[in-house]
Amino acid sequence: MESTRTAVGIVGAGPAGLMLAHLLRLAGIETIILEARSREYCETRIRAGLMEQGSVDLMDEIGAAERLHREALVHGGIYIRFDGRSHHIDIKGLTSRSMFIYGQQEIVKDLIALQLAAGGEIRFDCSGVALEALDTDTPAIRYVDSAGNGVRITCDFVAGCDGFHGISRPSIPVNAIQTYDREYPFAWLGILSESPPIDPELIYVHHPDGFALFTMRSNTMSRLYLQVEVDEDIAKWSDDRIWSEFHHRLEGDETPPLIEGPILQKTILPMRSFMTAPMRFERLFLAGDAAHIVPPTGAKGMNLALADVAVLARAFETFYKSGSDEKLRGYSDTALRRSWAAARFSWWMTSLTHTFNDRLPFDNEVQLSELDYVTRSHAGAEMLAEQYVGLPIER
Ligand SMILES: Cc1cc2nc3c(=O)[nH]c(=O)nc-3n(C[C@H](O)[C@H](O)[C@H](O)COP(=O)(O)OP(=O)(O)OC[C@H]3O[C@@H](n4cnc5c(N)ncnc54)[C@H](O)[C@@H]3O)c2cc1C
Structure with a gap:
């Protein structure tokens, strides 16, 4: 040896x-x-x-x-979308960081x-x-x-x-x-699509049928995620079904047009x-x-x-x-x-952005109220922005 x-x-x-x-x-x-x-x-x-x-x-x-x-x-920011409306969180403006x-x-x-x-x-x-x-x-x-x-x-x-x-x-x-250890009662279906991002910034979507996230890897490559069942079978998700679900969860007046492209990768991610x-x-x-x-x-x-x-x-x-x-x-x-x-x-x-099947109607209203608070209150948005952009590293 x-x-x-x-x-x-x-x-x-x-x-x-x-x-x-x-x-x-x-x-x-x-x-x-x-x-x-x-x-x-x-x-x-x-x-x-x-x-x-x-x-x-x-x-x-x-x-x-x-x-x-x-x-x-x-x-410099992200969008949070709920109740069919998009709300911008100006992270750069709130924290001076990107x-x-x-x-x-x-x-x-x-x-x-x-x-x-x-x-x-x-x-x-x-x-x-x-x-x-x-x-x-x-x-x-x-x-x-x-x-x-x-x-x-x-x-x-x-x-x-x-x-x-x-x-x-x-x-x-x-x-x-x-x-x-904490496992969540849902998973993400993630795709890599050869299509330009629908917006320059990330869009987090709270939707009654499940969370969606629009993100990107470059100006020509989009990365999108859908909340799915924890034991979801990827074989049941054809490309058509995936795009149709993204159209559905992004619906609303201010929606940027969704650009479909060839799906290069499809994965189920446990949470x-x-x-x-x-x-x-x-x-x-x-x-x-x-x-x-x-x-x-x-x-x-x-x-x-x-x-x-x-x-x-x-x-x-x-x-x-x-x-x-x-x-x-x-x-x-x-x-x-x-x-x-x-x-x-x-x-x-x-917890703020996903749909929980076992929640009471009361809990769902509290969730919407919290979304309203973080997107309308300066203090609420600042609290989110400070953590999203990253707390200082104490060395
Ligand atoms: C789909 C997805 C999206 C994500 N998005 C984000 C994001 O946007 N932002 C973010 O901050 N994080 C994100 N993450 C999390 C991020 O990818 C991980 O937290 C990160 O990879 C952790 O880095 P690491 O070096 O600790 O571990 P790893 O990246 O897992 O690296 C560990 C390395 O150790 C090697 N290894 C394993 N076992 C052995 C062994 N026995 N001997 C020798 N080598 C070994 C592995 O091959 C690997 O190369 C995401 C994760 C996933 C899955």
Whole structure:
């Protein structure tokens, strides 16, 4: 078995693992990233699309934002539509900050290219990744490389950035962490359509027959979502049925004309909130989806992953520069405070905009009243805008 050593072993080359490696590289701290999938798979996996200003600031900080600034669509607001009327929330006006539309797969491409160009190490196609000796000063990561050779990497610390289905969180003894799980009684049917967006900004639709969301990936590519049953069978959704449902839920006088196009991708997405506390076990630190999942309504998951590693990188930097582990000890509390705020906001946006079959008529009227409040009251709109655009990252 080949043996090697690094300061911080990072499991997972998603947004969290890659950003952490960059921030540590700039602080002079050595890392090795281990990724289960191929480079091509990581670079083409279509997921998030909306970046908070704070996430763009991090891309700037590591020098990876050149293409982003050229290609991203900059958004200053969103529409919330209910009772057949659209209401604009002027997020830029209320917060002086913007959101950016730039696909997660593009961020991953930019981060991988820069990491390799800077001489950083990413080992793709690793199988059987396992963590060892996490409660010692020399934790290790074991895996089998693409040629079938066993490798053991001894580290000072391990960063578990391997997403919700990774091995990092399950490597923690069950009695050392607490998890909080909430599944929602519906799912999203998401499509990627080769058609221009119907509006420059996102449109969130509350409709008695279910929520809909109109978003985009570029000036020629739209991303649309429909609330569907939790156990929905995608085979029952022909392209015609999907477009007809979008026409139906968007109906109303101020509706921009819906532009249909070839549907390139159709998926059913379960809706879930999941939190882990603490986000640390001895020498293993969890970040991003490995620690928490939020429903996509608030567009927070990837932004939260980037914020976690910004906090974690500063804690490692402090440790290696001064020998103080105070920030490492505080990492979980600091990251969790922000994560719970995002979890709460994502849950609230979901509750505000979706149709719940088991709600009483009273609850439905309260929901409409709350929609009216956040779209008509300055304080209500400001509360939504501050959280939508992203709370500050305390490092
Ligand atoms: C349809 C959809 C839309 C979304 N929209 C938004 C949005 O608009 N805004 C937003 O902020 N978020 C959004 N999200 C959430 C966002 O995509 C995730 O929160 C984000 O990918 C988390 O990044 P991560 O690096 O923590 O994990 P991941 O991106 O999941 O990366 C984890 C990496 O670890 C690798 N890995 C897994 N297991 C192992 C192992 N055993 N060994 C080695 N490597 C392993 C995986 O292959 C992967 O590359 C959306 C998600 C979905 C599904």
